[in-house]
Amino acid sequence: MWNVDKVLNKDAEHFAPDQIGVTVSRMPNLLSAKKVDELTVELTTKEPDSFLPINLTNLFIASPAHWKKKLTAVPAAVADPKERAKQAWVAFAADASGSGPFRMAKFVPRERLELVRNPDYWDAKRRPKIDRVVLLPIPEPSARTAALLSGQVDWIEAPAPDAIPQIKSKGFVVHTNAQPHVWPWQFSFAENSPWLDKRVRYAANLCVNRDELKQLLGGLMEVPKGTVPPGHPWWGNPKFEIKYDLAAAKKLMTEAGFGPTKRLKVKTITSASGSGQMQPVAMNEFLQQALKDCFFDVELEVVEWNALFTNWRAGAKDPTSRGAHATNVTFAAMDPFFAMVRFSSTKTFPPVSNNWGYFGNEVSDKLIAAARNAFEDKARDAALANLHAYIVDEAPFLWVAHDVGPRAMSAKVKNVVQPKSWFIDLAPMTLD
Amino acid sequence: MLVYLAKRIVFTLPIMLGVAIVCFLLVHLAPGDPLVSVLPPDASEALKQQMMALYGFDRPLVEQFGRWLGRALAGDLGTSIRTSRPVVVEVAKAVSNTLMLAALATIIGFILGTLLGFIAGTFRDTWIDKASSFLSVIGVSVPHYWLGMVLVIIFAAQLGWLPPTGAGPGGSENWRWDWAHIRYMILPAVTMSVIPMGIIARTVRALVAEIMSQEFIAGLRAKGLTRLGVFRHVVKNVAPTALAVMGIQLGYLLGGSILIETVFAWPGTGLLLNDAIFQRDLPLLQGTILVLASFFVVLNLVVDVLQAALDPRISRS
Numbered sequence: 001m002w003n004v005d006k007v008l009n010k011d012a013e014h015f016a017p018d019q020i021g022v023t024v025s026r027m028p029n030l031l032s033a034k035k036v037d038e039l040t041v042e043l044t045t046k047e048p049d050s051f052l053p054i055n056l057t058n059l060f061i062a063s064p065a066h067w068k069k070k071l072t073a074v075p076a077a078v079a080d081p082k083e084r085a086k087q088a089w090v091a092f093a094a095d096a097s098g099s100g101p102f103r104m105a106k107f108v109p110r111e112r113l114e115l116v117r118n119p120d121y122w123d124a125k126r127r128p129k130i131d132r133v134v135l136l137p138i139p140e141p142s143a144r145t146a147a148l149l150s151g152q153v154d155w156i157e158a159p160a161p162d163a164i165p166q167i168k169s170k171g172f173v174v175h176t177n178a179q180p181h182v183w184p185w186q187f188s189f190a191e192n193s194p195w196l197d198k199r200v201r202y203a204a205n206l207c208v209n210r211d212e213l214k215q216l217l218g219g220l221m222e223v224p225k226g227t228v229p230p231g232h233p234w235w236g237n238p239k240f241e242i243k244y245d246l247a248a249a250k251k252l253m254t255e256a257g258f259g260p261t262k263r264l265k266v267k268t269i270t271s272a273s274g275s276g277q278m279q280p281v282a283m284n285e286f287l288q289q290a291l292k293d294c295f296f297d298v299e300l301e302v303v304e305w306n307a308l309f310t311n312w313r314a315g316a317k318d319p320t321s322r323g324a325h326a327t328n329v330t331f332a333a334m335d336p337f338f339a340m341v342r343f344s345s346t347k348t349f350p351p352v353s354n355n356w357g358y359f360g361n362e363v364s365d366k367l368i369a370a371a372r373n374a375f376e377d378k379a380r381d382a383a384l385a386n387l388h389a390y391i392v393d394e395a396p397f398l399w400v401a402h403d404v405g406p407r408a409m410s411a412k413v414k415n416v417v418q419p420k421s422w423f424i425d426l427a428p429m430t431l432d
Numbered sequence: 433m434l435v436y437l438a439k440r441i442v443f444t445l446p447i448m449l450g451v452a453i454v455c456f457l458l459v460h461l462a463p464g465d466p467l468v469s470v471l472p473p474d475a476s477e478a479l480k481q482q483m484m485a486l487y488g489f490d491r492p493l494v495e496q497f498g499r500w501l502g503r504a505l506a507g508d509l510g511t512s513i514r515t516s517r518p519v520v521v522e523v524a525k526a527v528s529n530t531l532m533l534a535a536l537a538t539i540i541g542f543i544l545g546t547l548l549g550f551i552a553g554t555f556r557d558t559w560i561d562k563a564s565s566f567l568s569v570i571g572v573s574v575p576h577y578w579l580g581m582v583l584v585i586i587f588a589a590q591l592g593w594l595p596p597t598g599a600g601p602g603g604s605e606n607w608r609w610d611w612a613h614i615r616y617m618i619l620p621a622v623t624m625s626v627i628p629m630g631i632i633a634r635t636v637r638a639l640v641a642e643i644m645s646q647e648f649i650a651g652l653r654a655k656g657l658t659r660l661g662v663f664r665h666v667v668k669n670v671a672p673t674a675l676a677v678m679g680i681q682l683g684y685l686l687g688g689s690i691l692i693e694t695v696f697a698w699p700g701t702g703l704l705l706n707d708a709i710f711q712r713d714l715p716l717l718q719g720t721i722l723v724l725a726s727f728f729v730v731l732n733l734v735v736d737v738l739q740a741a742l743d744p745r746i747s748r749s
Contacts, residue, residue: 021471
């Protein structure tokens with residue numbers, strides 16, 4: 001309740017308006033929380049929403065007792081209650097409390113976070129074997145690689161793909177696994193968009209040899225079959241198979257009225273870098289070349305990452321889209337809203353959310369409503385599978401790659417389990 | 433002199449106001465959403481408006497500028513959107529880190545630049561001169577970013593002599609002037625020093641060449657002064673200009689280098705700017721640019737006043 005109040009109750013002593021963005025935005029239906037008994041909390045939402053339990057982790061549960069301690073330590077000279085609360089939260093961020101396998105020992109913003117093992121962790125089997133973990137932000141991929149190769153660090157995130165052979169040749173281990181992170185072109189369904197024709201959308205999806213792209217990226221991608229992979233509870237059984245079939249792609253384009261003498265001009269906006277964008281320029285140039293074989297003439301426009309991200313919400317019809325017919329913003333697909341709903345509902349058309357291309361209709365809305373109203377896990381997964389199958393069959397994206405979250409580590413780091421997620425479990429790891 | 437000083441300070445005020453306006457407007461005119469670092473793009477429009485109001489971004493631009501300037505004059509540059517920490521605290525820490533790096537880079541640049549310049553000027557038009565001049569031109573021309581990466585590959589990744597990134601084993605918070613920490617500075621400082629080295633070398637070479645060709649040098653030699661004695665006279669004549677050039681270079685280096693500090697993850701103003709740009713942290717970006725721009729303005733003021741103090745003709749003119 002205290003943690004719900006911190007972002008929903010403006011009268012609460014600990015109300016933290018700057019935390020609203022990363023919490024409430026993930027659960028816009030949440031209205032309030034009420035204590036039922038010592039072990040039960042009642043949450044009230046605006047409408048039936050079976051996705052809420054999945055999204056509740058985004059509340060980022062903080063310790064009320066620890067926050068109170070920080071509040072008490074704020075100098076008495078600071079009289080304004082809002083300012084006192086703000087300062088208490090800043091102090092909390094610098095010295096957060098937790099009950100996990102590791103505890104925060106030191107935090108220097110923008111420089112380092114040090115974690116130490118929690119010897120009192122409740123689950124004795126998962127008490128960490130490593131005493132201390134130091135996290136350092138090193139923004140430049142080549143510098144990260146050098147830090148690993150020189151032995152300054154034992155582990156780096158996202159090594160540069162062209163450094164992988166060198167890293168492996170020196171005895172380091174590269175861990176990868178497909179993650180719920182999609183690298184797509186999101187098509188525009190606005191008036192006069194060339195992607196309004198389903199045959200053209202299918203043709204683009206069939207025209208890209210993703211195995212070659214994987215080779216280009218040093219193996220650091222997974223070939224997609226949809227937003228989620230086959231075998232996933234939300235997979236469904238789409239009729240359209242995403243694969244490389246040049247003949248079929250050309251045939252579809254011919255049926256749509258295009259050919260060697262009548263080529264289709266399409267424009268895509270992308271960025272030179274950005275969170276999760278992998279190697280956007282190289283990958284887009286690969287697509288540009290690949291799609292040439294299917295009578296596409298692709299114009300690429302590279303814009304600054306924040307501008308691209310902001311435009312994602314503004315939508316294809318906005319002037320900041322610069323007349324583009326597709327945008328290339330990668331996205332996480334770890335919950336139903338993030339993975340599918342925001343891209344396929346008429347309620348998420350710009351500027352409400354990220355349905356940049358205005359893809360959505362009565363069918364998708366009904367499928368989404370069915371999923372939101374299914375409160376048993378199996379029923380909800382089945383409804384989401386129907387939605388996923390529908391999305392793949394309608395192809396509002398050119399699905400290009402799934403990220404594999406590469407991590408390069410010293411061979412000294414043992415018991416690493418690379419998950420299908422950004423979040424990795426440090427507790428079982430050991431260091432020789 | 434006091435009148436001159438007062439005039440220069442008065443002239444500085446509109447410059448500072450101009451700097452404030454430019455740095456405020458540039459940041460606001462750049463494309464992108466100022467709340468991108470705290471509000472996911474799928475957040476509702478209502479929530480977005482609520483956050484805009486919270487940070488004051490819903491107010492007219494003139495009002496935003498007035499409030500920002502008023503607070504800045506009182507020493508409050510706002511709060512970082514990303515970390516919720518006061519911008520002043522973040523910038524002060526970064527400036528002190530950059531100052532350390534810039535000071536070392538200037539010392540390296542000055543020593544090497546002066547050495548190269550003297551060698552080139554003394555042995556004018558010989559292969560030694562050409563080799564020294566070649567090195568100084570390389571110093572001015574070579575891309576910092578590339579040089580930094582090459583040094584990291586050689587001295588950190590291949591030889592393992594020096595650490596490639598960071599500001600010491602415990603970070604800049606625990607900085608100490610011992611070898612364990614100073615070794616973290618060497619690669620970024622050397623990378624940063626190549627431009628001042630090149631500029632100082634070229635300046636000193638030209639000065640030495642010119643002084644050596646003057647009649648008083650021939651006179652000194654005719655009086656029987658040893659080579660070392662003549663050299664002392666050359667140094668005395670070269671020093672003021674070389675020091676002035678070094679001072680200007682120090683000013684440039686104080687601004688930090690986004691590329692160098694990013695490559696070496698050195699927590700100075702360059703890396704802070706890099707963070708602020710990529711996280712679109714407007715208060716931090718504005719605060720950092722304002723502080724750095726103010727540095728230049730104040731530095732120019734100090735140089736002008738010092739010049740006038742050393743040469744009274746300047747203040748009279």
